[in-house]
Structures are given as C-alpha cells and as structure tokens.
Amino acid sequence: MSGNSFGRLFTVTTFGESHGKALGAIVDGCPPGIDINEADLQLDLDRRKPGTSKHTTQRREADEVKILSGIFEGKTTGTPIGLLIENTDQRSKDYSNIADTYRPAHADYAYDQKFGFRDYRGGGRSSARETAMRVAAGAIAKKYLKQQFGVEIKGFLSQLGPIEMALNDWDLVETNPFFCGDAEKLDELDAYMTALRKKEDSIGAKVSVVATGLPPGWGEPIFDRLDAEIAHAMMSINAVKGVEIGDGFGVVNQLGTEHRDEMSPEGFLSNHAGGIVGGISTGQDILVSMALKPTSSITTPGKSINRKGEAMDVVTKGRHDPCVGIRAVPIAEAMLALVLMDHCLRHRAQNADVVPPIPPIPSQA
C-alpha cells in the first residue's frame, strides 16, 4: 500500500487534497450493531474545525461529514463505512504563487522529489486538512470503545512555546480555544499568541493524550507493540517530531528503583510506564505526549529555491494557525482511538479460548 491506510483489522483509508473536490475515507472492519450517526462524527470534527477562534486559521470550512454506506437503520452493519466531506471554501488564488516554489519546512520539495510534480493548491495531499477524515473515523472508534469497554480518550495542550500547562481541570479543556486544562495559564497563552501574530511568526507545542479504562492484555509483543503503534500513529500526524509514552525522555535520567512501577494487591503504586509494558497494556492509564513543530506557513520571508533550483525569497500568504499544535488535540485523540480499536479487535481474535483468564489487579493503589 501507499501509506493511506491505518490499522490491520479496523482499517481507515483516506483520500483527498486540501483544495480538491472532497475529502473522504473508508472505515473497514467496524463491528456490526453500533449506533452511529453523522452527529457523532460531527462532534469531534467541530472541535478540530478551523475558524473557531482568533488564534486559529480564519479559513472557514463547514466540514460537514456525510455517511455514504455501512450504516443501516442507525446501526453499523459490519460492512465498510464510506465518509465524505465536500470542500466548499477553496480560495485557490491564495496559493497560486507557490506552484514552482519550495516553501521551507513544507513538503513541497520532498513531494516533487518523490512524485515528480504535485498538486500545489493549499499543499494538496500534504495539508493537515486530510486529518479531518482521521477525526471522523476516530469518532467511531471512540464511541465503540466507550460503549463496550468504558474506555475514554481525552487530550489537552501541555506546552506552547515556553508556557507549560498542568492538567487541573478536564472540563476547562473543552471551553477555551487552546484545549488548556490549567486555568492560571489562559491569560498568558492569549497574550503570547497575540504577540506572536504581530511578529508574523509561529510556535511549537506539546500535546498530551490519556486513555482511561483500558483492560490489561491488549497489545502484541515484538514489532506491533501497543506503544510502537501509538508512536507510529502520533508521528504520522502533520508536524509531530517526537513521541513519548509515560515518562518518555524523563527515563534517561531515572534509576531502576525509581522507574519501576511496583505492584500491590490493591494495584500499581505508580505509572511511569504510561500503562504499557512489553508492548501490552497493564490496565493503567495510557499516557502519550508529542512535540509539534511551529507552523511552517508564516508571512516572514524565508530563503528558498524554485523548481529550477534558483534562489528566491518565499512568503507564505493565506490563512494559517500560528500554532498547529493546538488543533492537533482532537487529531491525537482520534489516532489513539484508532490504535486502541485495532488492538481491541486483534486481542479478541488471538485471545485464549483455551486458557482460563487471570483476574486483573486494580489499575491504581
């Protein structure tokens, strides 16, 4: 395959360019009988939608998803679910000047080297607009996991440039344009972003996602470890340059006596591992963080070359988020949901029907 599919048993394949006719996806392998309607998907799409705050791109997309197949009388049938979002707001003129230019930190040069040419309108296939379909597909996985297993997947912004944020309040996360769960930092964020926009610059961010309620025993040993596939999923999100599970890079300076999560009959005594050991879930919370680079599209001119290899300055006009990390929160949730859903089905396939199960201990003491 050419890299547009994700998952082995719950498989999402997407298509569509930023300024093409439509974005679409096929979700294959969804178990039958789940109540799914367009509103379920729209909920997360709206959380990701551009144009909802002055700190995100002013490009407005209705981003209205249609379900074309796989649902009958309100329930999934087990056959592939076809999803479609028609592109409505396409200001192609904004992008015409970049047809022959390689914008620094954009995929323009790499795409031309791979394919020989590219659909340059709005970044074509390399635009983060593609992630809308991931969010729609992830909403199906989220609903199944919650309904059948009580698994919940929630993300938040844990750092923006120099501003680190605690997670004090999950409810707060959904009521501010930053997915910030730290009430004390909201003003600082607002001020920072306003200053940034004036400088015509952009900034990186760190996003964290948590899955609670996962049973122990999901995952695979060796290559397809749960953490390895989560790393794959997160690093496949536009702009992500690093992924951590549990303490992540913090483990480099940890002693064995510090790091190891001791166990008692009442449950685990800590969760440095982030809920995954040996590639398999322990029943503790899954903790994932990722680093996102600053938005590449900025109006401050940068040095570059054109298709002929000639030097030139590039200014990226158009409507762009100064921090792509913010809107990555629902995307990261969706990707985690897709990984967990896939491993849920794999676990069921391979699980012992011969060996009696061992009762799990509590996830926390």
Add this chain to the structure above:
Amino acid sequence: MSGNSFGRLFTVTTFGESHGKALGAIVDGCPPGIDINEADLQLDLDRRKPGTSKHTTQRREADEVKILSGIFEGKTTGTPIGLLIENTDQRSKDYSNIADTYRPAHADYAYDQKFGFRDYRGGGRSSARETAMRVAAGAIAKKYLKQQFGVEIKGFLSQLGPIEMALNDWDLVETNPFFCGDAEKLDELDAYMTALRKKEDSIGAKVSVVATGLPPGWGEPIFDRLDAEIAHAMMSINAVKGVEIGDGFGVVNQLGTEHRDEMSPEGFLSNHAGGIVGGISTGQDILVSMALKPTSSITTPGKSINRKGEAMDVVTKGRHDPCVGIRAVPIAEAMLALVLMDHCLRHRAQNADVVPPIPPIPSQA
C-alpha cells in the same frame, strides 16, 4: 499478524524465546544478487553481544548465526533467507523463582493478562535476546543500502543518566564499551557505572542514530511516513519510551523562523527536521534519538504480587546489563536500516516511470 513481522516489502519475521532451543528469523523480499555471508551478519551481532565488557551482562552467548536458505554461491537469490542462532548458554535455574511472580517493570503481568500464562524462563519471548535476530536481519539491509546507494547508518550513546555526550569522533564509538563518541566523558562513564553496580541499581540512556547518503524522495505521505515508521521501529525496541526525529521535543519552544530549514541552490542551510519533511526524505541526514528506561532486572528488592494476587518482595537475580541503553545502539541501527530498506523498495515500486525526475539539491550548503 501477531506482531512478529516488520516491513511490507523487506519483511523480517522472528521467533524464539530467551531460553528456548533457538532464535530464528525469515527475511523475505531481499533483492537477488547481493553478496552476503554469515560473517557480514556476525559483525553486527558481535557489537551487540553480551559479555564483552564488565559493564554489560556476563551471560555469554556465542550468538553464532547460520544462514539456512536464500543464498546460493554467495549471493542472495531473491527467495527467503532463513536465519538461526542456537541457544547454548541457558542457566534456567536462575529464573525458576519468577515463574509465579510478576517482576515490576517487566512484561510478566502483561503477558499473563494477554496469554493466560507464559514461558517464564529468562523472560521468554519478552527478553531483549530476541533483538539478536533484528541485528542479523538489519545487517543485510545495511549492506544493500551501502552498496547500492552509499547509505550509511551509525549510532552512538548520547546520554547515560545525567551524563550527556557529544559526538566528536565516530571512530571512537567502536573502540569503547559504551558506544561513546566523546573522549572526555569516558572516565566519567566508567566511574558512574561502577558506582551504579555497587548500588545494585540501573540507569536510563539516550541513543542516537544517523543515516547519511539517503536520496530525497523516499517515504510515503500520510500514515506510513518515513518518520512514523521510524518511530514505530524504535519504539518496538525493548525499553524504549520516547522517540525524536531531528530536533524532537526541542521544537516545542522553537519559533517558525528558527525551525524552518531554509534552502539555497548550494543546499539546505540547517537540518532541524532531521532529514524528513511530510514523511518523505529530503536528502539530508536522517537524525533519530530515543530514550531507554533503566534495566528492570535489578537485585534491589521491589514490591510486587504473585499470580494469585498476593503481595511479595521480588529480587531479580541473574546476569543483567545495568544500562540496557548501551547495547541498544546496534539494535537501533538495525531497525533504522530495516525501515530505510523497506522504503527503498517501496519507492522503487511506486516511483514515476512516466514523470521525469527533478535534480536534487545538495543536502547541505
């Protein structure tokens, strides 16, 4: 699949437990005509081999690899290459006390929850001993990539606990037991490790790998990005808890004007991206780092439970590296080689036979 295969076109499947009869692998999809013999594979296996310094486990394995198929008159035939390492030094007695106990930070509990029971001898399938086969398979990929494209893949230890190391000298890396390329830190490392052994504790580490000479245009958009598959590969190595490409988590506090790698007709002006943009190689060096947790097997007692859920203290006897990160260097190289080899073949499959290629710019100004 159950997670014991890696790669779509150059596919490595491994088997074997730490204290079973043998470890083995099948390498499927290797192009025909490459000169490969057992000595090519042994070279990297010996770099990974335990018992080569006082700072690694004293368990001695000959780790002699045999090629059972796929090579004829010294050349690969294009058919699957069967690899085998027989286990010779198996002190099963060392591990008998852990049959019913869940060692903290080990996969024991997770495996029992997944499979209902486990081969507890030496950690069975969850032991890092499995990675010997990855190193053997990776050596084939390394040889092909070097011979056909001039790609070189080399790793080093970039941090051990609090000690950060520069890379000043690639030659030094191969002549000390730490894969350290920073002459000034060798004494400090030695002293730190000696003290650690006395404390009966272990420590985390950071490993970095570099691939030079890669052509631009390798990789895939969307889910199977080159960086996403590298993250997958690295996170599948035992003990890895974080992965970075290029500046990694450093990007969180970078401005767009800082991060973007500007271009000139003479080449790229920086390499914050680590050689990959939009999931596709730019022709610059691929830069990967990973965090490895401290060795879980330490002789300092820890709180745990047994199979019946009863509290007990656990001491892991046996012969263990106090820092598993050190020996991970050749493993990380091998995994990077497997990803690049796979994308080399995918690139060739999908590459344009219709569109004329664009000449690449130099990888550095």
Add this chain to the structure above:
Amino acid sequence: MSGNSFGRLFTVTTFGESHGKALGAIVDGCPPGIDINEADLQLDLDRRKPGTSKHTTQRREADEVKILSGIFEGKTTGTPIGLLIENTDQRSKDYSNIADTYRPAHADYAYDQKFGFRDYRGGGRSSARETAMRVAAGAIAKKYLKQQFGVEIKGFLSQLGPIEMALNDWDLVETNPFFCGDAEKLDELDAYMTALRKKEDSIGAKVSVVATGLPPGWGEPIFDRLDAEIAHAMMSINAVKGVEIGDGFGVVNQLGTEHRDEMSPEGFLSNHAGGIVGGISTGQDILVSMALKPTSSITTPGKSINRKGEAMDVVTKGRHDPCVGIRAVPIAEAMLALVLMDHCLRHRAQNADVVPPIPPIPSQA
C-alpha cells in the same frame, strides 16, 4: 482488514450497498503522471452497465463515476484516487418483502449468521452492484499497463448453458449483448435466452479472459503466485464457482509429454500452462476461465425459511439478469488488470538492480 481491499501495492478498497446513497472506492498506490479522466473509467463502466439489452436487467443506473482526488491537471499525482458513483434509481419497494426471508442461493442467511442482521435492500453489500467500483478501478490499471507495457486485457463469453462458443473475432465481442466472439452462435444464444426468460429460470456461464503482451518474470513464488492471486481475484467475483489457468481441469487427463510447453529459440511451442509457470509469467498470453452459477434471483418459487426458522416459499421479484455470467466479462477483465498491475509494481520493487537481466525468448514459435 475486513475484506474490502484488494492488492498490496496497487490497492483498491470499495464501499457501498446496492440501494445505499453511493458506491465508492479508493485506489491507492497508482504511479504518478498517468493521464486519467472520468471518460477512461466510464468506458468500461458502460460495458458493464445494466439495462443495455433485453437480456440483462432492466434496472437502469446512470453509473456515472466521479473522480474526487488524486488527479491534478489531468494526471495522477501518486496520491489516492477517490471514486464515487451516486445511486439514482433505487426502487426499494421491490425488495421490502425479503427483509426477513432467506432467498435460496443468496447471501442472506450467511450474512445474518455473520453479522446478526443485514441491509436487505437489493442485497445490500452482497449485490453485484459493488463490482461497478472494481470496473472503474480496473480501468486505471488497464490504461497504465497498456501505455507503459503494451499489455492488453480482453474477455469474452465462452459458454452459456449448453452453448459453447469459440473466439473467432475479438471485434465481434464488443458489438453484441453477449460478449460473444463466435458469429455462428449469436442466433442460438438469442433463442436460448428468450426461452429461458419465458421459463422464469436462469442459467450458468463460462467467461474467459486473456492478457497479451505481459513481460516474463512478473509474479512471486510460493503463496502469492500470479496464478494464485488471479484465482483469488476471479473467485471473489459474485457467482464464480470455479477458476482455471491455461488448460485448467483439462490437465487431469493429460500426459506429461502432452502438457509440457516445449521451448525453442523461436519461442514456446504451445501454451497449455496459460502463461504462468511456478507462479511467474513466462511472457506468453495469460489465459483464465471461470464458471459462474445461474442467477439466484428468479421468479419461480423456491423453498426457504424466514429469520425465525419457519418454512416458506420465496419468489424473488425485481429486475434481474437471467445470466449473470454475461455482464461478468468486464468485471473479470478488471480483476485481472488489478492483479497484473499489483504484480507489475511488486516486480519493480523486488527486481534485481544487481544481477544483469537475461533476454527473454519470443512468446510463441
């Protein structure tokens, strides 16, 4: 995956039910730079379209395919091609009586056993209407194979009930409603079909497909042999119950001296093998035949049961082809094109860049 994808490198995934909102497909892995437009796809869709003769179903579908992505300025970009056919003529009333009944020889009972319930409108996902997307996707493969390699793929009806047909005239095949290449049998066919319709019965058929111009060396040894994947592809077409390569079941009573295709410097002296030996193409014509069962939907009442397990008689109303085999001709061509396209890309991926090629002999003496 749940079985809605075909191909490893040129991957087609389809969605859509007979009476749902739309049918769709994603074609992933198409090389960049190929001239493709909607008319290219429509050509084969029109050959498959119902309602074109009195001998096929009178249900009329415009079957107009739209390309939603993956094409830019008339050329494939290497990114996924999204295809859509909206359903326009949906007489749902015709099917409402079968909601709780299991029509004999239909997938109704099997689907209910697998999924617990089903979209019964027009057979839902089990309807051959799904194959429209295969034909559309196959047209892309056909165009590429012809343009880049000169490969041509053509099918014809070789038997209908008791009437066996020779292939005397490829031009004739496209000018009669039976895809018949045997001028002498046209009247007999017409008379047979007219009588059949009066009897309210249906009949089986045999379809043959030929690929010419294939280079030698495409295919894989062992499990993914070219012939094995062709068998897979053909047996995945609705109603197919048997597949033959070359002489097929004729080989059961052949001697080794008869069957073996001898070779001379001027070329092969015969083609009993049908162009594939050891799973790999020889450069001769690929010859494939398949058996299709009689249409299951007939108005002659049959014994059956309902969802509660109660006995009842079933009459399938609606508009159905009395011989589904006829319209299978373009579908079989499309499936062969998909297999060959996939192996074309795989061959390119794995082919020797080290070993010098051997000049092929002519395909025929």
Add this chain to the structure above:
Amino acid sequence: MSGNSFGRLFTVTTFGESHGKALGAIVDGCPPGIDINEADLQLDLDRRKPGTSKHTTQRREADEVKILSGIFEGKTTGTPIGLLIENTDQRSKDYSNIADTYRPAHADYAYDQKFGFRDYRGGGRSSARETAMRVAAGAIAKKYLKQQFGVEIKGFLSQLGPIEMALNDWDLVETNPFFCGDAEKLDELDAYMTALRKKEDSIGAKVSVVATGLPPGWGEPIFDRLDAEIAHAMMSINAVKGVEIGDGFGVVNQLGTEHRDEMSPEGFLSNHAGGIVGGISTGQDILVSMALKPTSSITTPGKSINRKGEAMDVVTKGRHDPCVGIRAVPIAEAMLALVLMDHCLRHRAQNADVVPPIPPIPSQA
C-alpha cells in the same frame, strides 16, 4: 511481502530450498494453550512423505520436524512457533546438468527472468519440497479447529488421468498409496501407474477436500471471501491449474432452479454451493476440488533452450513422482486448514459483541 507468507491473523511464512541446508517456517498468531507436540505435525508429514510406495519418488527424506519455539510445557504460548526440517538426503549430482537448461513446464525459465539467476539444485525454491512446511503448519490449524469447533478436514484423490473415483470409504483413503476411497478402482490405478512408469511419462490428477462441522458465518464479503481465499490457497500448490468450489464448472450448464440450495427448518435440501455463499460459510460441508498437471520431470526427452537461448534436448533425471497429484492430498488439506483457521480468528475479531446471534439451521435436511 515477497509471497512467502500466508494468512492475515494465523500467518505461516516458509523458507528453504529443495537441496539447501534446511526447510523452515514460522507460524505466527496461534492462540495460546493448545496441546501441540512434534508427533502431531509428524503425522501429516508422514502422509506426504516421499518414498512410501513404488508409485512415488524413491528419494527418501526423514522429514523430521523440530519445534524450536512457541511451545512451553506442551502448550502453545501465543508467541511464534518456529519449525525446522533439516535436509539429509541431498543427491546434488543428479541435478548438475540442469544448471544452464530450462526444463519445459518447470519454473527454471520464469525464475531466471524474474531473479536473473537461480539455485538450480533440485529446483531450489520452486520444488514442491517446500510444501512440507505447509503440511506441518496446517497440522497445527487442523488440531485447533477440531478441538475447539469439531471441524474435520479430509482429502482424497478423485481422478487420475482417465480414472474417476467415487468416495465410498474414508477409512480406505488412508490405507492405500493413492488416497483413493473407491475400492473398485485400486487395481486399475495400480495397473495404470505401472504402465505409465514403463512409458517414462506422467499424468495429471484431480484432488478433492472436504471440511465438515464448520459453523455458519465464517468468511468475509467482497475480496476476501472464504471461497476466494480457498482458491488462492489451492492455486498456490505446485502444479495446480484449476480450482472448484461445490459444483464448480458444473454450474455452467445448470439452471437457477437446479442450482439453488433450498432451505427448510430441518436444514438445507442440497449443497451445490459447496458450503459457501456470498463468500461466507453456510454451515454445510465445504467442498473443494483442484486439477493438478502431470509431473514435469520425466525421462522422455523434450525440446528446450539453454540460458544462452540455444536449442537443446532436455531429459530430467532424478527421482520423481509420475503423478504429483497423489501426494498433493495432505498438502491440499493443510492449505484448507490454514484458510479456515485464519477466518476463524478473523470471525472472532469482527464478530458482533453487540448484536444477538441467530440460531443456525441444521446443515442438512
């Protein structure tokens, strides 16, 4: 992948050449807790073994399989099962004359066109010797399916040249060298084969396999239909040129009223479909037949060319079965077992945990 793996969830990957050091396989995805030992595998290997009658090749291979991993204390652990058969009887001299010659009906020419050169000793990878590993892997699947579901898979020889055989007695099948279940034909077979050997010729055959006890609902719609994957599996066996499910090519001249398997509360009234409708099992017996070409290696000289394209006569010396179809019986059983095992696990993965199941009807009235 390069075609040496079969199955998505129960995945078998094989390696090894006819005259190499060893044959091997990895069975990945086997559920834990199944009692498996080497004797279980040896049973079917001995049924396939050459040298057991005067009518099969006199080459003697001990074919003793070793289990190298994945079994602990007599039970599968859920980790990959490594299998190995060392080659002991290798008369390489017999084959040295064919190094530069293309034997008609052999894979020699096709392999050279694909790979540029080949391991010519005994046919290398293209030899049916590889199927020993399929039989060993299939034995694991057989045991699981029988133990957990009561599924039994048995094959027999249904035709040899002009001699058609009924299946009157399953017990007889295992007590004669032809896998013949028709007592009246045993003398005729013996006489035919003796005459054939004197003529230095070979003959084709038809093999049939039956699976009983399969629950309804296994399989997938569209591309990965149960019958499509069976066709794939069977056509991947050396020498197979045709595959039928149920009535197979008999359906070409069947009326819809004849073919359709009517249903009653007491069960199905016939089984023309061979137990599969819409790609999904109905609970009836799975009926599969396949055509195998005559052995290519015969001592009667044939016209051919050498590597340089020069004309020459070829005589294949060595020890060969005059009818390869006979020994294909246990191989066909194994391949059917692998397909059913894989779909068993897929079914479990995707099956409804939401929708209540419908009680199945009996498989026969």
